[in-house]
Amino acid sequence: MAKLFEGIKIKDMELKNRIVMPPMCMYSSDEHGHAKEFHYIHYGTRAIGGVGLIILEATGVEGRGRISGRDLGIWDDSHIEGLAKIVNICKEYGAKVGIQLGHAGRKCEVEGEEIIAPSPIAFSERYKVPIEMTKKDIEDVIHSFREGARRANEAGFDVIEIHAAHGYLINQFLSPLTNKRTDEYGGSLENRARFLKEIVEEVRKVWPEKKPIIVRVSAEDYVDEGNHPEDLAEILNLVKDKGVDIVNVSSGAVVATRIKVYPGYQIKFAEIIRQRTQLPVIAGGLISQPEMAEEILSNGRADLVYIGRELLRNPYWPLGAAKRLNHDIDWPVQYERAKL
Numbered sequence: 001m002a003k004l005f006e007g008i009k010i011k012d013m014e015l016k017n018r019i020v021m022p023p024m025c026m027y028s029s030d031e032h033g034h035a036k037e038f039h040y041i042h043y044g045t046r047a048i049g050g051v052g053l054i055i056l057e058a059t060g061v062e063g064r065g066r067i068s069g070r071d072l073g074i075w076d077d078s079h080i081e082g083l084a085k086i087v088n089i090c091k092e093y094g095a096k097v098g099i100q101l102g103h104a105g106r107k108c109e110v111e112g113e114e115i116i117a118p119s120p121i122a123f124s125e126r127y128k129v130p131i132e133m134t135k136k137d138i139e140d141v142i143h144s145f146r147e148g149a150r151r152a153n154e155a156g157f158d159v160i161e162i163h164a165a166h167g168y169l170i171n172q173f174l175s176p177l178t179n180k181r182t183d184e185y186g187g188s189l190e191n192r193a194r195f196l197k198e199i200v201e202e203v204r205k206v207w208p209e210k211k212p213i214i215v216r217v218s219a220e221d222y223v224d225e226g227n228h229p230e231d232l233a234e235i236l237n238l239v240k241d242k243g244v245d246i247v248n249v250s251s252g253a254v255v256a257t258r259i260k261v262y263p264g265y266q267i268k269f270a271e272i273i274r275q276r277t278q279l280p281v282i283a284g285g286l287i288s289q290p291e292m293a294e295e296i297l298s299n300g301r302a303d304l305v306y307i308g309r310e311l312l313r314n315p316y317w318p319l320g321a322a323k324r325l326n327h328d329i330d331w332p333v334q335y336e337r338a339k340l
């Protein structure tokens, strides 16, 4: 019995295996953030391919919260229909579906949008200097996350992931490198965690108690003065009681630094966060070999594994992985004659 193919139940969400497709921007929506045919095919194919949990790409809770002009959006009720169609297709083929709710903050590259951030520091010379958020701006964005969660529920998602990683808005509050505020949202770790805490609290008012919430974090800033896995664990411990059920562990992109990457380079961060928060974690990064995913899970280093680019290369990766791990799984009936 391969651990990778062992089911797991978190709140009401029951996954058939531990394979997660992490959010990956596809820059393919229309210019108003609506889903298009590409999304139905792209996500539906990974569901047919046997992925247990598909998490849709970073989706803007505000127009100015998008990373690019072709990101998916969830800031208007008109977005629900297309998203619901993606959900229905994926569920039809046996996957559970989540959506990453995001706000780019200072990393918004959409032409004509106002750029906001905790502090007026540009990401690089290529980016605009953001406007420092007022208390009203903070309230507005928190409200937008809540509205995004309401729409995600109406669209039928099983889980939402709050994007607190990769140097986007929430991460900009969490990191001392980008948050220079002197009010209750800046300074101490507790203050820097406040924005995320209030978002989770507000989102929980509309997101059903029985459905889980994932928070994705950058566990390492790769700068001495920045956040490290132990800091993120502490932040999550301050926030988790508001309703966090799973942590998706990534790293970097708060500031531009060179990172040495290799298969499994982030697994050690996931282990620290798992141990210190006692929350289930999704770990990954450059994983392409089923044996490696199996090792991570069997040794209790993570609860779920994400497979990103490998699933872009091969949407049927789970079917081949089962064969490699000598684990018999049902193939889609249409493909049974091709079973390995």
Ligand SMILES: Cc1cc2nc3c(=O)[nH]c(=O)nc-3n(C[C@H](O)[C@H](O)[C@H](O)COP(=O)(O)O)c2cc1C
Pocket: 022, 023, 024, 025, 026, 057, 058, 100, 163, 165, 166, 216, 250, 284, 285, 286, 287, 306, 307, 308, 309, 310
């Ligand atoms: C094309 C592409 C788009 C991505 N977009 C997002 C995103 O929207 N949100 C996010 O949290 N991470 C995003 N990522 C990061 C992935 O979720 C993942 O963490 C990363 O690719 C490392 O995993 P891998 O080595 O298995 O691909 C993106 C990665 C790629 C390759």
